[in-house]
Amino acid sequence: MNQIQDIVKTYYGETLSTSNDLKTDACTTADSPPPHVSAALAAVHDEVASKYYGCGLAIPSLLEGLKVLDLGCGAGRDVFALAKLVGPDGHVTGVDMTDAQLDVAREHEAWHAEQFGYDAPNTRFVKGYLETLGELDLEPNTFDLIISNCVINLCTDKPEVFRQAHRLLKPGGELYFSDVYADRRIPADLAADPVLYGECLSGALYWGDFQSIAKAAGFTDPRTVNHRRLGIIDPALKDKLGPIRFASVTARLIKLDGLDAACEDYGQAVIYKGGIPGMEQVFVLDAEHSIEAGRVFPVCGNTLAMLMDTRFAPYFDVVGDGATHYGLFPGCAAPDVFASTDEDEAPASPGGCCG
Template identity: 45%
Template sequence: MSACHYTSSELHKLDSKHLRLNQAQWEIVKELGINRKKRTRRGCRAGRRKIPTFVNMATTTEANGGNQIIADVKDYYGKVLKSSDDLKTPVCCTRPLNMSKNVRDALAQIHEEVQNRYYGCGLCIPTCLEGAKVLDLGSGAGRDCYLLSKLVGENGHVTGIDMTDEQLNVARKYKDFHSQLFGHKSSNVEFLFGYIEKLTEAGIKENFFDIIVSNCVVNLSPDKKTVLQEAFRALKEGGELYFSDVYADRPVSEDLRQNKVLWGECLSGALTWTDLVNFAKEVGFSPPRLVSAAPIDITNPEIVKLVGDMKFISVTCRLFKLPANKEPSGEVIYEGTVTDHPDSLNMDISSTFKANCPSYVDSTMATILKCSRYADDFTFNTGGPSEAKKACQPQKLDCTMDPFVYLETKPVASGCGPKSSGKCC
């Protein structure tokens, strides 16, 4: 049990024999004026989960610099959390919907201990994965890495990077277990110790990966722009950063940004959508394309008291590293060849391509499809006349729109592609 599970009055009744605290945590306790005389612990019913008093455990993380934030997060995920049951909000245990059959089947094969140490807010498993080289930022105990290991196959490779030894130890323990279960001759997964702000130092190659994923981790970094810069450097041209994270409906207040537990719970470090859009543009990525969004319902009364009427959402989006010279707009046809998606392929909230159905796309989408791993799954008639452009044009959402606005105005899904020809509608 860590100190953050007790009220101030309860902490006065306890000593170091009853609290599993590291030295940094005891320094905080001492600053609060709590003595360490030996007392007995009373009134703690077995299995009872106390509501944490976050104000007492708040430290000036940002005042102490980004290194302190990293140290606090590292401690939280390495020593405080032992399983997803220890989380104090549902932010880092959101269960995604609409998984494909292959993903569901692979997930069912992941070792139980790896599953229990999963802290994610979305599904970071994009489509068209066979043979891909994938990097997972903040891979933790390895759940998403092992999912991806099964889906990329023996000709693909997955690299996970994490700064928490305790998590890495769990992940590495099951490499042989999963490779044998998946029928691979040898493991196609490796786990590296390192920091997502310093991929170069961890030995991550430049222009190497087809896909970079991250599941509720970017918000934990004190330097998110650098994270994006490092990801951009590691991706091939045409590669993408496909990640889930937590966003706030307004800038997080300084008081909340100084709370170490709320950092660990993925709230204090949440960006606004505008922040992400600006960072992506500055780094060189295409505008973030919204894949999915879901509200986060915070019910813990202590946290509700702290965050007030702030709203948080879980968002999955994709950012592409595109060439400077864009493809012209025009007509594309999805061939129905992506695994698990024979009838249609969804790219974002505004782009669903029906198989064998001409669809009109703008220059950015044409470039994404032609310069990425999706190129072999489409035929292209860009730059010329398009019957699709003249035909059925269902309501088209702005796929870069603020996800809070999207949730408020989400329309009924259309069966058409981005702009599909009449015979497909």
């Protein structure tokens, strides 16, 4: 265990008792989940929920029957919520390096199984470091979904975490995670500050580096699902950080071969047939793709693959055979994750592409 890992274990195992002890809003969640997810989160034991330090909502749609891995599961809030959402035929594994957190999670496995009406727990908790996932008892190409909630920024070898996530996912599976990013590379003196690191700030990746690292790991087209600027509550920390801006971003990285390096136009569109729980009328793939049921929605080749080569395929029809390439998809632009966001912003119109 290196010094940074020791700092993180101490901060989350001893320094913080509950989420009320945090000094910033980096490790808190502002997202409003859909009703079925809210119900699953509400079913989590109070002691587990009180030790939640996530920065976003790392629970995507259409989960029943999936095999899920939670990287940096802590006391297991998201694991247990997912255990309810995947149902008795699904399974959720949580990995964490902190004994104090894992002890809480394991103490509540049987309680949650009973609450959900399951004959036995559909959860498992594994102690380990995200930087060395390859050494754990986790089979490659077996997970439908990997989530992580404000943890990868705490890792000392972030590229390896993304490489291992890609290795563990099935083709068409996804890494769906929330994390904190900076608008520049963090200076070394700040990166060594234990409080800033524990608060998910000084370990934050520069947003541009995240894009490069994700692509190098095999996730050709990272997508931003949502984002928000972070506020620094503590005046002393705010003074230390100066002009550096931070954002909490939920991203979707889908394991698909053959994606284009850019958004290319093949003259195709999709029609959402509706029916995905929590997104019956509008399916949100990412910040640039809110697809209304029954509406013809033009898409680039990568977006088409993300819909038709994944678990979402039964809910979409395709228009066009893709035989002709028309150049770059028009209007392709990623969102500025460090801009102030308007929660009432209208959904993207058809034709807006990748983020």
